Amino acid sequence: MSMKLWRALESCVLAIVTPLLEKNPAKTVALGVPLVFSMSRAIVLAFACGVLRQMWRRGLTGWPEATLAIAIVLALPLLGALDRVRPAEVLLLAKALFGRFGVGGVSQEPSKFDDHRVDSL
Amino acid sequence: MTPLVVPGVPVSEGRHSMVLEQPLTAPRAGVMVHYDDSSRDDWAVACFSDPRCRNGYTWLVLDDGAVVELADPAKRTPHAGPCLTPNANSAYYGIAAATNGLVPATAAQLGAIVTCVVAVARFHQWPAAQVEQRIVGHDAQAIWTPRYTRVSALWGKTGRKVDPTGRRPDHQPIIDVAQIRDRVRAEIS
Numbered sequence: 152m153s154m155k156l157w158r159a160l161e162s163c164v165l166a167i168v169t170p171l172l173e174k175n176p177a178k179t180v181a182l183g184v185p186l187v188f189s190m191s192r193a194i195v196l197a198f199a200c201g202v203l204r205q206m207w208r209r210g211l212t213g214w215p216e217a218t219l220a221i222a223i224v225l226a227l228p229l230l231g232a233l234d235r236v237r238p239a240e241v242l243l244l245a246k247a248l249f250g251r252f253g254v255g256g257v258s259q260e261p262s263k264f265d266d267h268r269v270d271s272l
Numbered sequence: 273m274t275p276l277v278v279p280g281v282p283v284s285e286g287r288h289s290m291v292l293e294q295p296l297t298a299p300r301a302g303v304m305v306h307y308d309d310s311s312r313d314d315w316a317v318a319c320f321s322d323p324r325c326r327n328g329y330t331w332l333v334l335d336d337g338a339v340v341e342l343a344d345p346a347k348r349t350p351h352a353g354p355c356l357t358p359n360a361n362s363a364y365y366g367i368a369a370a371t372n373g374l375v376p377a378t379a380a381q382l383g384a385i386v387t388c389v390v391a392v393a394r395f396h397q398w399p400a401a402q403v404e405q406r407i408v409g410h411d412a413q414a415i416w417t418p419r420y421t422r423v424s425a426l427w428g429k430t431g432r433k434v435d436p437t438g439r440r441p442d443h444q445p446i447i448d449v450a451q452i453r454d455r456v457r458a459e460i461s
Contacts, residue, residue: 257420259434260373261309261410263319266326267353268292270361272417272428 170227171196175234195226276346280391281331282384284338287320292328293347296362300396302406303389304352304364304413305436307446308332309372316370326350329366331388337380339388354420355413356430364408365392369447373438377447386452390459400461407456409449410435 165186173179173189202219211217233241275288306329310316313334319325320332320342328349332340343349348359351366367388369377377385389407392398398406414433416426436447 257432259432259439261306261327261368261433261435263308263322263325263327265350265353267350267361268326269419270350270352270354270359272354 174231191230192227195223195230198226199223275341275344278345278391278395280394281341281345281388282339283331283341284334286341287317288341288344292326293343293349296346296348298359298362300365301357301363302365302398302408303392304360304366304408304410305385305447305449305452306351306366306368306410307371307373307377307435307438308368309435310370311372311375313370329368331365331367333367333369333377333381333384333388335370335378335381337378337384339384352410352413353432354415354417356415357408357413360413364413369436371446373434373446374440375446376440376444377436382447382452382455385447386455386459389452389456393456393460398460400457403453403457403460407449407453409437409447411437412449 168186168188171188171192173187173192178189179187202216202223206216206220211220275286308316308319308327308329310319313336316332316334317340320328328342329351330341330343330345330349332342334340345365348362349366350361351368352360352364354360357363367385369381369385371377371381393403393406410433412430415428415430416423416432418424418427420432421427436445436449438446440446
């Protein structure tokens with residue numbers, strides 16, 4: 152009876168941790184252990200917990216929080232995709248993303264926060 | 273110092289010093305039309321009491337056509353920013369309809385804007401033939417500079433602002449500057 156309970160508990164725990172396990176066989180085959188946790192997945196989980204806690208306490212007040220939530224949802228599929236591409240391609244993607252900072256960040260709609268005091272070039 | 277009174281401008285309420293105002297750095301050359309991206313008149317007026325507000329017009333026209341004078345017309349306000357015309361904050365009076373990029377200006381607002389512009393044109397004795405150059409929209413003047421974008425290809429080009437035409441999906445302008453010009457031209461001819 153206790154053995155049955157133990158196996159059920161083991162299956163349950165395994166099912167719970169499955170999303171955190173390393174899915175890339177190249178990273179697990181050499182270790183010779185039954186379970187290998189993925190550091191990146193653990194980081195995404197920790198980050199999600201932090202953001203969820205913040206939203207629970209402060210609420211979802213604007214695009215920054217919404218963007219973080221979207222980033223967390225997209226993080227695992229992106230990590231999975233990045234596992235399959237060459238490092239040079241990852242660098243190119245990062246370069247393109249960072250290159251977008253400061254481009255198009257100004258709203259073309261008027262706003263009371265527009266600082267139009269400077270009217271020279 | 274006594275604020276300048278432009279005869280014929282139907283000021284319902286004077287709230288001078290609600291926006292940043294400074295002496296002119298260039299003579300007045302025309303009127304720039306805007307909308308202020310507000311959704312309620314009382315909020316629109318209250319916004320200009322916010323110390324964080326760095327934007328402002330000489331006149332704000334509410335939905336019912338009431339004109340709120342936010343600054344002394346003899347002074348420049350930060351309404352234009354970098355434009356094709358140098359010193360645009362001084363060169364143009366700033367007049368804004370209290371509306372946003374979705375809601376077209378009301379007939380009363382358009383009527384009040386025309387009345388104000390006609391009054392200014394008469395005050396400065398601008399002839400009807402110059403209406404085209406005297407009445408401009410912010411979108412036709414506001415240019416990109418390194419302060420607003422890192423894309424050097426845009427620097428010096430218009431497109432930094434979309435008011436007063438706006439970008440409604442049905443392409444209906446929030447304020448049709450051409451229509452304003454026609455009405456002003458008809459009034460001062």
